[in-house]
Amino acid sequence: MAAVAQRLVVCPVDDLPPGGRKVVDAGPFGIGVFNVNGRYYALNNYCPHRGGPLCLGEITGTTEETPDREVVWTHEGEVLRCPWHNWEFVIESGRTVSEPAKHVKMYPVSVEDGQVVLDLPSRLGDVA
Secondary structure, three states: OEEEEEEEEEEEHHOOOOEEEEEEEOOOOOOOEEEEEEEEEEEEEOOOOOOOHHHEEEEEEEEEEOOOOEEEEEEEEEEEEOOOOOOOEEOOOOOOOOOOEEEEOEEEEEOOOOOEEEEEEOOOOOOO
């Protein structure tokens, strides 16, 4: 992991409740910070499919097939859907829900003194 070059205060914890998001102006495309069930994640605002503004997409769930071959709705509030072509990414891992597997660059997030803080590497220009 790259050395942390900058710490960016995103917002007070109360301003980012479960299910919330903030897109901050960092790097060439911005970074989306999400609260999923009380845990914070930060993803690059760049869809690896076609470069869409991923973090502006719908926060949703997805469908999944059960062992008895039924399709059910699952992971509500844990999936981010790109607004351009509806590619779905698991917010916690940055990985696509379906194949072909793609990943979104992620950044460390912490909570300090009631503030959500994003750790930015010294080099933010890479989109992969």
